[in-house]
Amino acid sequence: MKIQAINGFKDILPDSVGRWQHIEQRARDIFERFGMREIRMPILEKTELFVRSIGVATDVVEKEMYTFADKEITMRPEATASIMRAFIEHGLHVLQPVQRLYTIGPMFRHERPQKGRLRQFHQLDAEIIGAVEPRVDAELIAMGQLLLDELGLQTSLEINSLGCPTCRPPFKEKLVAFLEQSLDGLCEDCKRRTHTNPLRVLDCKKPTCRALVQAAPSMLEALCPECAHHFQEVQEALQNLQIPFQINRFMVRGLDYYTRTTFEFLTADLGAQAAVGAGGRYDGLIEQLGGPPLSGIGFAMGMERMALLMEQRVGNQLPGPTMDIFLASLGKDTLAPCSLLAHLLRKQGVKAAMDYSGRSLKAQLKQAGRVNARFTLIVGDEEWTRQEGILRNMATQQQQPFALSGPPEDQCRQLAQLLQATTP
Numbered sequence: 001m002k003i004q005a006i007n008g009f010k011d012i013l014p015d016s017v018g019r020w021q022h023i024e025q026r027a028r029d030i031f032e033r034f035g036m037r038e039i040r041m042p043i044l045e046k047t048e049l050f051v052r053s054i055g056v057a058t059d060v061v062e063k064e065m066y067t068f069a070d071k072e073i074t075m076r077p078e079a080t081a082s083i084m085r086a087f088i089e090h091g092l093h094v095l096q097p098v099q100r101l102y103t104i105g106p107m108f109r110h111e112r113p114q115k116g117r118l119r120q121f122h123q124l125d126a127e128i129i130g131a132v133e134p135r136v137d138a139e140l141i142a143m144g145q146l147l148l149d150e151l152g153l154q155t156s157l158e159i160n161s162l163g164c165p166t167c168r169p170p171f172k173e174k175l176v177a178f179l180e181q182s183l184d185g186l187c188e189d190c191k192r193r194t195h196t197n198p199l200r201v202l203d204c205k206k207p208t209c210r211a212l213v214q215a216a217p218s219m220l221e222a223l224c225p226e227c228a229h230h231f232q233e234v235q236e237a238l239q240n241l242q243i244p245f246q247i248n249r250f251m252v253r254g255l256d257y258y259t260r261t262t263f264e265f266l267t268a269d270l271g272a273q274a275a276v277g278a279g280g281r282y283d284g285l286i287e288q289l290g291g292p293p294l295s296g297i298g299f300a301m302g303m304e305r306m307a308l309l310m311e312q313r314v315g316n317q318l319p320g321p322t323m324d325i326f327l328a329s330l331g332k333d334t335l336a337p338c339s340l341l342a343h344l345l346r347k348q349g350v351k352a353a354m355d356y357s358g359r360s361l362k363a364q365l366k367q368a369g370r371v372n373a374r375f376t377l378i379v380g381d382e383e384w385t386r387q388e389g390i391l392r393n394m395a396t397q398q399q400q401p402f403a404l405s406g407p408p409e410d411q412c413r414q415l416a417q418l419l420q421a422t423t424p
Contacts, residue, residue: 008119079125088291127298138237167224277301326368331381344412
């Protein structure tokens with residue numbers, strides 16, 4: 001019986017890994033341009049962390065978390081709560097009042113697997129902690145937009161404000177009163193959410209619910225003066241940075257900790273899974289988790305969806321892995337010196353490949369082509385007797401002799417210099 005991957009958990013095969021590495025490398029480069037530093041947290045956390053931060057009435061906590069109930073620990077469903085826990089536990093605010101942190105890694109949610117949505121998924125997560133200014137919101141959004149632009153991905157930006165603990169409770173009362181008049185037309189999830197998490201009804205994707213809430217009251221009309229001013233300044237800052245956006249008054253996000261600014265980067269190319277990245281402000285979360293009363297804002301981007309978009313829009317334009325040289329050993333006496341030379345080259349930082357099976361020259365040249373070797377050094381018994389190999393340029397097919405006399409270290413140094421001189 002063959003053992004296969006668990007449903008919703010997917011292997012990332014070598015032919016796809018290059019695309020993932022490209023996303024990660026570009027993200028690290030851009031994040032660090034904005035002064036962000038990487039943080040890495042454990043995959044397992046105490047369940048209470050997510051219940052207190054994400055919210056007990058959210059879909060994530062109610063039915064999506066992978067929890068070891070007897071141990072009261074959970075595989076992280078998102079990164080923000082874990083970063084906040086680490087921030088508080090290690091007193092990072094004492095070292096620097098404003099912290100800019102990012103992390104890259106797997107998250108886990110028990111959802112119905114779909115295109116671009118798996119049960120083990122990967123996110124890029126960026127957080128700015130300790131800054132209250134609306135221009136910080138715009139800067140973080142601009143950083144996310146820059147990453148998508150440099151990856152060649154076309155998305156649209158939507159923003160909204162969810163208010164604060166002052167203006168949101170009265171709005172919730174108005175919203176519940178409106179929803180109670182339309183309960184019969186709501187889906188079962190939204191009927192339940194009406195009294196547990198009414199804002200989530202506004203974000204339901206089912207057509208009947210979306211039609212019913214078109215006439216619902218808007219949070220934007222209920223913002224207190226401070227929240228309204230903050231949201232206006234965020235819009236002006238985005239305009240100043242030349243970041244186009246639209247206001248979506250129904251955007252609420254699925255986690256309870258959001259306040260004020262929320263945003264999503266959307267695509268029309270992945271079907272129902274339209275959000276490539278999303279985030280928002282969470283000014284009360286750190287204090288709620290036992291830390292100091294500091295503000296924060298962050299976003300997460302789904303790497304599976306980004307990789308799918310790159311495959312659709314960019315295709316396979318990314319270069320595959322390239323070896324600098326392939327050593328073709330064609331005789332029993334050449335295997336040991338060739339393997340030593342390959343090892344010495346690798347120590348010099350050269351990408352070197354070799355076949356140890358003693359196959360024919362034709363077979364080894366095919367293997368050199370498969371690994372995209374720029375050069376092949378051919379060494380047979382006859383060449384070894386003359387202490388001279390044949391160096392073949394795999395692109396031009398031109399060949400030249402290469403001396404194999406003297407200490408192996410000298411051979412390695414000369415060959416490394418030659419390869420470096422011909423690096424494209």
